Amino acid sequence: MVGPPKTLQDLRRVEGAVRVTCRACKAVKQHDLEELIIDRRFRRLSMEWEAVRRTMPCRKCDSTDTRVDGVPFGQDDVERRARRSRALLMNLALAVLDDASRRARDEDVCVPATRLALRVLRPYLPDRELLVTFWTAAETGRGKPHGPALQAMRWIVTKLVDAGHPVWAEFR
């Protein structure tokens, strides 16, 4: 990443969590980054990192006199970084599929990028059934108003979320 993070999403590449330290009651609360993104999206709050830093209240006493930090991965935190790295790979694959599913009605998206994304997702699903469903929907869905590829994308996301995989908020 070049320069400081501008949004919460930018934090994904370098930090693992967001820590709120209350100056009033001294409570410290560590927030999981993805849960925070989902929560703020749901409540229609800003994703701008500066806004987050200014406005995160203390969970204990509601004071807004807080210090908000991104918590970087420790150098020795190999397993955690590996997990983040796998999560990034999975979500990038979902970004490719999401994009393809939106274009599938109007153009041919049965291209190597889509095939690669499906392959990347295979280890995260119990079997290949939904991946085949997506490919078939992409092949046959052109010109169809209901967007079968969009539906297949939603099924894949639901399956991943149900299995506890860290799917980014924008795909849920």
Ligand SMILES: [Zn+2]
């Ligand atoms: Zn407090």
